[in-house]
Amino acid sequence: MSQKRNSTDVPKGEPTAPGRRTLLRGVLLGGATVLTGVQITGCSASPPSGAAPESTERPAATASPGKRILLAYFSRPGENYHYGGRTNLTIGNTEVLARMISERIECVTHRIEAVDPYPEDYEETVARNVREQDADARPAIANPLSSIGRYDTVLLGSPIWNVGPPMIMSTFTERFDFRGKTVFPFTTHAMSGLGTTERDYAASCAGATIGEGLAVRGEEAGDAGGEVGAWLRRIGLRHMADCDT
Numbered sequence: 001m002s003q004k005r006n007s008t009d010v011p012k013g014e015p016t017a018p019g020r021r022t023l024l025r026g027v028l029l030g031g032a033t034v035l036t037g038v039q040i041t042g043c044s045a046s047p048p049s050g051a052a053p054e055s056t057e058r059p060a061a062t063a064s065p066g067k068r069i070l071l072a073y074f075s076r077p078g079e080n081y082h083y084g085g086r087t088n089l090t091i092g093n094t095e096v097l098a099r100m101i102s103e104r105i106e107c108v109t110h111r112i113e114a115v116d117p118y119p120e121d122y123e124e125t126v127a128r129n130v131r132e133q134d135a136d137a138r139p140a141i142a143n144p145l146s147s148i149g150r151y152d153t154v155l156l157g158s159p160i161w162n163v164g165p166p167m168i169m170s171t172f173t174e175r176f177d178f179r180g181k182t183v184f185p186f187t188t189h190a191m192s193g194l195g196t197t198e199r200d201y202a203a204s205c206a207g208a209t210i211g212e213g214l215a216v217r218g219e220e221a222g223d224a225g226g227e228v229g230a231w232l233r234r235i236g237l238r239h240m241a242d243c244d245t
Helices: 020-024 093-104 122-134 168-173 197-204 218-223 225-234
Strands: 069-073 078-082 085-089 108-111 153-159 182-189 214-217
Touching: 069 093, 078 122, 078 218, 093 108, 093 153, 093 182, 093 214, 093 218, 093 225, 153 168, 153 197, 168 197, 182 197, 182 218, 214 218, 214 225
Parallel strands: 069 108, 069 153, 153 182, 182 214
Antiparallel strands: 078 085
């Protein structure tokens, strides 16, 4: 089970902000949704004193040809962060990205839906996410998969909310046995990139290999075809076209 986040969980390269509750009024619903100060849209722990720092390099994880792929994602439409303001989305930014990916590879797509849907109102969603993170909650999923056993590769998509994926992603991942599988995260965000997704999935997808992730600013999701194509080629997933626009 992934550990509860606290106000010290700030991604490298991002400024330390006041406190979670203040931050969340800023940009919580980051990509498919940013919150208003920290995003609902990222963090490395320092090595113990005297210990040698771990290498940040690792062998590139790629999907093997002919393997079955599951693309599972959570996305929230409604009122969202947009370049410091707000906009109403009919389709959440993460779903836009998920559709681009599914058009380019052979995969089974599963949209994760909450039993208690998240509000369309931005501030209400920000407040709910704060409560769920503070409680280390596991929001119930309305359409749970019975198994992921037949899949070799799993693409996990979500917005970044307050530096990490929504808690419902932990509900999803903790249900399954990921041993021997390769997991590739993808996110939409305001400024936190992948946030804590790699660390969180390494903990909740025990036994999986966590491969290179893709992070796209929520406001730019509709124009991310080139980024999506380049990422899919890097991680070894079959691409349907030689180039994207």
